[in-house]
Every structure is written in structure tokens, then in C-alpha cells.
Amino acid sequence: VASSRSSEHAAEATPDRGDWARHAFERVAVAGHRSGGARRAVIEVLARQECCRSAQELHDEIRGGDRNVGIASVYRVLDLLLGLGLVQRIDIGSGVSMYEAALPGGEHHHHLLCTDCGQVVPFEDPGLERAIEATARRSGYRVEGHDVLLRGLCPTCPTG
Amino acid sequence: VDVALRDRWLQLAHQRVADAGLRSGAARSQVIELLAREGQCLLGAQQIVDRLRATGSAGSQASVYRVLEELHGLGLVHRSIDDQGIARYEIADPEGHHHHHFVDDETGAVEPFEDVALEDAIREAARRRGIALSGHEIVLKGTRVREGQPT
Numbered sequence: 001v002a003s004s005r006s007s008e009h010a011a012e013a014t015p016d017r018g019d020w021a022r023h024a025f026e027r028v029a030v031a032g033h034r035s036g037g038a039r040r041a042v043i044e045v046l047a048r049q050e051c052c053r054s055a056q057e058l059h060d061e062i063r064g065g066d067r068n069v070g071i072a073s074v075y076r077v078l079d080l081l082l083g084l085g086l087v088q089r090i091d092i093g094s095g096v097s098m099y100e101a102a103l104p105g106g107e108h109h110h111h112l113l114c115t116d117c118g119q120v121v122p123f124e125d126p127g128l129e130r131a132i133e134a135t136a137r138r139s140g141y142r143v144e145g146h147d148v149l150l151r152g153l154c155p156t157c158p159t160g
Numbered sequence: 161v162d163v164a165l166r167d168r169w170l171q172l173a174h175q176r177v178a179d180a181g182l183r184s185g186a187a188r189s190q191v192i193e194l195l196a197r198e199g200q201c202l203l204g205a206q207q208i209v210d211r212l213r214a215t216g217s218a219g220s221q222a223s224v225y226r227v228l229e230e231l232h233g234l235g236l237v238h239r240s241i242d243d244q245g246i247a248r249y250e251i252a253d254p255e256g257h258h259h260h261h262f263v264d265d266e267t268g269a270v271e272p273f274e275d276v277a278l279e280d281a282i283r284e285a286a287r288r289r290g291i292a293l294s295g296h297e298i299v300l301k302g303t304r305v306r307e308g309q310p311t
Contacts, residue, residue, distance in 0.1 A: 082243060091241035095229075115294055123289060131281030136300060139273065141262050143302040150282070155290035 020101045021047035024086045031084055038073035041065075042081070051122040052090045052098035052111065092120060092149065110147075114154035121154055162200060165253055169236075170196045172254045176234050187219035191227040195237065195251050201272045202240055202248035202261060240299065242268075260298040269304075 024043045025035060033039065041062045046053075053061075059074045078099055081087040090098040092113045098120065102108075109122040128148065136143035173192050174184070182188065190212055195203070198211065209224045228249055231237045237249045242263065248270065252258075259272040278298065286293040 089241070089243055089245065091239070093232075093239065097241065097245070112289070112291055123285070125285040125288070128281045128285045131275075131278045132298070132300070135273070135275045135278045136302070138275075139262060139300065140305055141264070141300065141302040142305050143262075143300045144265065145301040147297070147299045147301075148282075149297045150286055150291060150293060151295040152286060153292040153294070 017047040017049075017101060017103070019105075020086075020103050023104045024081065024084075024101075027084050027086055028080070033080065037067065038069045039077050039080070041067050041069050042074055042077040046081075046087065046099070046101050049100060051109070051120060052092075052100040054096050054098055056096075058099070088147075090147070090149070093151075094118075110149070112150045112152065112154060114157055115151055116153050116157040119154060123150075161197065165200060165251070165257075166196045168254050169251045173231070173236050173251075176236060180234055182230065186217075187223040188227050188230070190215075190217050190219055191224055191231070195231070195249070199237070199249060199251045201259070202250045202270045204246055204248050206246075208249070238297070240297070261300070263299055263301045264304050265301055266303050273300075 021043055024047075025040075028039060028043075029035060042058060045058050045061050045065075048061075055071065055074050055078055058078075059069070059071045062069050062074070078087060078089075082089060082099075086102055087099050088102045090100065090111060092098055092111065109124045110128070112121040112123055113119075114121065132143075132146050132148075136146075170192070173196070177184065177188065177192070191208065194208060194211060194215075199208075203211075205225055205228055208228065209221050212219060212224065228237065228239075228247075232239045232249065236252055238252050238258075240248045240250075240261065242248070259274045260278070262271045262273055263269075264271070282296050282298075283293065286296075
């Protein structure tokens with residue numbers, strides 16, 4: 001039943017994120033961890049997200065799907081996935097860590113935090129990526145990743 | 161140490177703490193003074209605790225962490241939390257000057273950088289999306305290239 005449910009959920013995810021779920025299950029298994037109910041549930045829920053979510057939001061969605069997974073288990077699985085490089089943690093300054101899948105092909109987006117409505121909006125910007133690459137070339141570092149967080153008013157807020 | 165930054169931040173910090181109705185207790189004053197002297201680029205919370213202890217401060221670890229979060233809530237410090245969940249803090253320049261950070265994945269060392277072209281690209285990305293920008297953070301992660309190594 002679990003694997004059938006897994007297939008259904010993978011089909012709901014976008015192709016990249018479905019790939020991520022398969023990749024995550026493999027990495028977790030290779031690292032010697034069983035694919036228990038909590039791990040499966042967290043990976044499947046993460047694979048369906050278009051942007052970062054807090055542990056509590058992930059837990060709420062898991063429970064909404066009638067699975068009985070405790071919040072402590074969600075945190076433990078997130079720590080495991082972080083340690084395996086399968087998710088990234090994002091600090092938006094609220095004191096609550098947010099998590100999202102780290103896609104195996106390196107595809108990524110950045111985040112805008114609206115200081116009015118509090119919404120976190122994902123965005124991609126090729127011009128910004130080029131500027132970051134140019135900065136990296138000048139840096140004396142072999143840059144393997146970057147995080148960008150913009151703060152401001154999103155276009156849909158009345159004051160934006 | 162940028163002495164002018166240290167002095168204007170100290171003045172603002174004392175003013176904002178007083179305006180918030182917080183007392184100038186020992187732990188709060190010690191953390192503020194240490195950040196003014198040594199916190200112009202990211203310092204780990206534990207580093208702050210250790211440096212205060214080295215100066216004979218009797219403040220508890222919990223009180224230092226609490227003060228750091230207070231200062232963050234008052235907009236006096238920027239906070240960065242890395243992939244390991246380690247929080248680092250640096251003072252927020254009242255005049256709005258800022259820098260970004262390279263994080264060395266091998267050593268954990270943090271190095272500040274400024275890049276005018278990158279700032280322009282950030283503003284342009286925000287403009288294209290209709291975002292009224294009030295702040296931004298950029299962290300580049302990788303490893304320092306040793307002499308003779310290809311970039």
C-alpha cells in the first residue's frame with residue numbers, strides 16, 4: 001500500500017520534484033536508513049511543494065492526508081535529509097526555519113519575503129544568476145551554491 | 161574595525177533599546193559592546209558567548225542568546241542561519257551600508273564581500289517583478305581556491 005501511495009504522490013509532483021523524491025528515497029536507503037512511514041511521508045509532501053515550507057506546515061499537510069506522523073518525527077526526518085544534502089533550510093528571519101527540496105540537477109529558485117503580507121514568493125531571474133556567476137568568478141572561491149533572499153513589498157500588496 | 165560604524169551603531173542601539181523600554185542590564189550592555197567592537201561581520205552566537213566569558217562576563221549562555229534575539233527583533237542586527245542551524249549575527253549599519261558573505265564549506269569561515277554589479281542586478285530583478293525592495297541577503301557557498309588550483 002505504501003509503495004502504491006508513493007507512486008500516486010510522485011505522479012502529483014512536477015517531473016523535477018518526482019525525480020527528487022525517487023533520488024531522495026535512494027539516498028536515504030544507501031545511507032542505511034529504512035524507508036519508514038515518517039520518512040516516506042515527509043519526502044512525498046516535500047516533493048509536492050513549489051516553495052519552502054516550515055516543519056509545522058509539512059506536518060499539517062501530512063496529517064491532512066490522514067497519516068499519523070508526529071511533529072518530532074518530521075523534524076528528525078528533516079535533519080536527516082539536511083545531513084544528506086537532500087533539502088535546504090531557509091531562514092526568512094521569522095525565527096522559523098523553512099525547508100525545500102534540493103533538486104539533484106541543481107535547478108533552484110530564490111525567495112522574496114513580503115514584509116507586509118508575510119508571503120514567501122519563489123522567483124527565478126537569469127540576469128541575477130549571471131551576476132552571481134560573475135561575482136563567483138572574481139571571488140577566489142569555487143562557488144557551489146548560493147542563497148538569495150529579497151525583502152520588500154510584493155506587487156499584490158496594496159502598499160507595494 | 162570601522163570606528164565610525166561602531167560609534168553610530170552604538171548610539172542607535174542604546175537609543176532603540178531605551179525606546180523599547182528595556183533596561184541597560186549587564187548582559188544586554190556586554191553583548192551590545194562586544195557586537196560594536198567585533199560584530200561588523202557575522203559572529204556565531206556561541207563565539208559571542210565564548211568571547212564574553214573570556215573577558216570575565218558572568219552572563220549565562222541563555223541570557224546572551226535572548227539578548228541577541230531581542231536585538232534582532234529591534235532591527236539592530238542581521239541574523240544568518242546556516243544549513244547546520246547555526247545562527248550568526250552582525251550589526252546592521254544605521255546608514256544602510258551592507259555586505260554579503262562567502263561561506264567556506266570546508267572550514268565554516270565567513271568572509272564579507274561587496275559587489276556593485278551584483279547590487280545592480282538585485283535591484284533590476286526586483287524592479288522587473290514590481291517589488292518595492294527594502295533589503296536583501298546573498299550568501300555564496302563553496303571552497304576557497306588554494307594557490308595553483310583551478311577556479
